[in-house]
Amino acid sequence: MLVSRYREYCMAVVIVDNIVNDPFEVVEKFIPTDEFSVQFIDPRSIYTYRQLIVGFMGAVDAYRVNGQRAKKFEVEFLLRFSGKTQINEAIEAVGYRKGDRSVCVCVFMKDESKIGEVVQKIAEHLGGTISEEIERGTLKNVLELYGISINELEVLAPSREVKPGELLILERIAMSGLA
Numbered sequence: 001m002l003v004s005r006y007r008e009y010c011m012a013v014v015i016v017d018n019i020v021n022d023p024f025e026v027v028e029k030f031i032p033t034d035e036f037s038v039q040f041i042d043p044r045s046i047y048t049y050r051q052l053i054v055g056f057m058g059a060v061d062a063y064r065v066n067g068q069r070a071k072k073f074e075v076e077f078l079l080r081f082s083g084k085t086q087i088n089e090a091i092e093a094v095g096y097r098k099g100d101r102s103v104c105v106c107v108f109m110k111d112e113s114k115i116g117e118v119v120q121k122i123a124e125h126l127g128g129t130i131s132e133e134i135e136r137g138t139l140k141n142v143l144e145l146y147g148i149s150i151n152e153l154e155v156l157a158p159s160r161e162v163k164p165g166e167l168l169i170l171e172r173i174a175m176s177g178l179a
Contacts, residue, residue: 001119002134003112004053007064009073010112011056012119015043015134017102020127024098027122036109036118039074040096041081043104047142048166049134052106054173055081062177073108083146083172093145104134139165146172 002013023040046052058080062068070076075087082090096103103126107119123130137145143153148168156167 001116001130002049002052003115004056005112006053006057006060008110009056009060010109010115011052011077012107012115013049013052013104013134014119014123015102015104015131015136016123016126016128017131018128019101019103021125022098023096023103023105023126026125035111036107036115037072037074038122039077039106039108041078041094041104041106042096042100043102043134043136044141045082045094045137045145046104046135047137047139047169048163050166051081051169051173052134054170056106056108058173058177067177074106077106077108080173080176083169083176085176102128102131102136139163142169148172 004011027038055077059073059077062076062080063073068076069079069085070087078090078095079085079087082094084090084093105119105122107115107122109115109118143165146169148165152168153165156164
């Protein structure tokens with residue numbers, strides 16, 4: 001599980017494999033969402049965990065300065081994470097698709113002490129197993145999601161600290177807040 005705190009918010013992220021129940025029905029039927037919010041994304045859109053953190057930080061900052069595009073925090077996160085400016089484009093690019101057997105569960109709340117419990121409860125209701133692996137996307141597919149060409153990747157100077165293409169992906173996420 002990835003847990004990140006930024007300012008007054010906390011985010012926890014897990015991948016749940018072999019899910020039995022529809023994630024959207026789980027949230028609606030079993031889990032009260034007044035203390036936290038949930039976003040489901042396609043695990044194949046995650047090339048690096050830093051995408052999740054930068055998207056989360058962008059959403060927090062947008063809400064702090066009243067610069068958000070979405071009414072709900074979890075939707076703003078989806079916009080930031082996807083690097084898109086339209087909700088329908090973000091859902092199309094990185095959203096969970098009904099029928100997929102794996103889902104990335106992102107939980108947002110202010111009380112960090114309860115976030116692990118909330119994530120565990122969601123995973124139980126989904127009927128799947130929590131995976132230790134978060135980074136599931138292939139470079140080729142994730143670059144395509146963000147509209148990054150191989151030519152852009154080839155002009156980057158190599159780095160020991162960052163995966164190839166990661167800088168371009170993070171740049172797209174960060175720049176989406178300026179559009």
